Amino acid sequence: MTKHRIALLPGDGIGREVVPAAVSVLEAVARRHDLELSFTELDWSCDRYLKTGSMMPDDGVEQVRPHDAILLGAVGYPGVPDHVSLWGLLLPLRRGLRQYACVRPVKLLPGVATPLANRAAKDIDFVIVRENNEGEYSRIGGRLYEGTDEEVVLQESVFTRRGVDRILEYAFRLAEARPRRHVTSATKSNGIFHTLPFWDERFAAAAARHPTVRTAQFHVDILAAHLVQHPDWFDVVVGSNLFGDILSDLGAAVAGSIGLAPSGNINPERTAPSMFEPVHGSAPDIAGKGIANPIAQVWAAAMMLEHLGHPAAARAVERAIETVLADPALRTRDLGGRASTGEAAAALAQAVA
Numbered sequence: 021m022t023k024h025r026i027a028l029l030p031g032d033g034i035g036r037e038v039v040p041a042a043v044s045v046l047e048a049v050a051r052r053h054d055l056e057l058s059f060t061e062l063d064w065s066c067d068r069y070l071k072t073g074s075m076m077p078d079d080g081v082e083q084v085r086p087h088d089a090i091l092l093g094a095v096g097y098p099g100v101p102d103h104v105s106l107w108g109l110l111l112p113l114r115r116g117l118r119q120y121a122c123v124r125p126v127k128l129l130p131g132v133a134t135p136l137a138n139r140a141a142k143d144i145d146f147v148i149v150r151e152n153n154e155g156e157y158s159r160i161g162g163r164l165y166e167g168t169d170e171e172v173v174l175q176e177s178v179f180t181r182r183g184v185d186r187i188l189e190y191a192f193r194l195a196e197a198r199p200r201r202h203v204t205s206a207t208k209s210n211g212i213f214h215t216l217p218f219w220d221e222r223f224a225a226a227a228a229r230h231p232t233v234r235t236a237q238f239h240v241d242i243l244a245a246h247l248v249q250h251p252d253w254f255d256v257v258v259g260s261n262l263f264g265d266i267l268s269d270l271g272a273a274v275a276g277s278i279g280l281a282p283s284g285n286i287n288p289e290r291t292a293p294s295m296f297e298p299v300h301g302s303a304p305d306i307a308g309k310g311i312a313n314p315i316a317q318v319w320a321a322a323m324m325l326e327h328l329g330h331p332a333a334a335r336a337v338e339r340a341i342e343t344v345l346a347d348p349a350l351r352t353r354d355l356g357g358r359a360s361t362g363e364a365a366a367a368l369a370q371a372v373a
Contacts, residue, residue: 023056024088024328027293032066032105033302034312035093040279041314041365042091042321045337048369049325053333057341066097066105075108081116089324090295093317094302107159112159112298115153119285120183122150122264123140123323124299126271126281131345132355134276139251144275146254149194150264152285154178155215157261165244179215179260183224188226190288191258195233198255203227206259219260245269266328272299279313279354282285282320284327294327296320313352315341318368340371 030039048056077083084090090113096105111130113119128134128144144202160176195203205223209216215221220237227235236245240263246253247267251274259267272281275292281299306312322337344350350367
């Protein structure tokens, strides 16, 4: 029997509902595939911040390091500024654990309606690869003459050759493992003078190293339009921290609901655990009502199983998702159904059992 230690970070809002739902599905698939999963739940959250002044302990990164993977729910809640919650928990984990590849699949699943006219599942199946450790998400900068008419705000982006090359290499290798073997780069080198021309240069260098992969490059504004008008053009889309973040939310909308969108924060060298989470946030407007869609969290758990070396178990969870979505009675309200979080989770667990 294969054993894995999983750190659970339900976090805030609906994270506290969808993480237990995902655990119930993981336990069901573990029984079927001879896996032993042990879970360590940690209370790191905005609630903890309000009580203690910190989102997680000072040694939080080291506490989770011995685990095989991390399953995260959502971070952020009213009463705690978003930049405090993000920089207090999520970004320190992504950076401290060298999770530099954020992988966000976008796929139109059976039974789900896309808002795009005349599009079917064959047209929407791509992956956003987001640089996850540097780029525009930086604390370098500051404010001068704060509160006056002369106030100045400076925010620096950080693009290193090592950081850019490694995320591009990840994207190209991912494309080589997919049937279409195509990578699209998101840039904005016509308006951003230094960092994005550099990104374009490194993309060209990566393309030269991978001659069997076809490539395209678009400025991010027209790329966003193409994702809506021509989703079938795309296979692997790679972008900086900011661009990848924005495009993956757009991709989730194209695929029918952000409640279906999973994400993996990957340490490709496996020197530390990777972390898996839904793309959606904590959704405080519906938290505690039992109506949140658990599928993004469950799909993230399937990505975790794949990363841990259990593709058959991952496929079993993915098939369960497709089975449940095919039944209108088992869909949650964001998909036009009436099922509760618990009912959807129970159906998913039964489908893999």
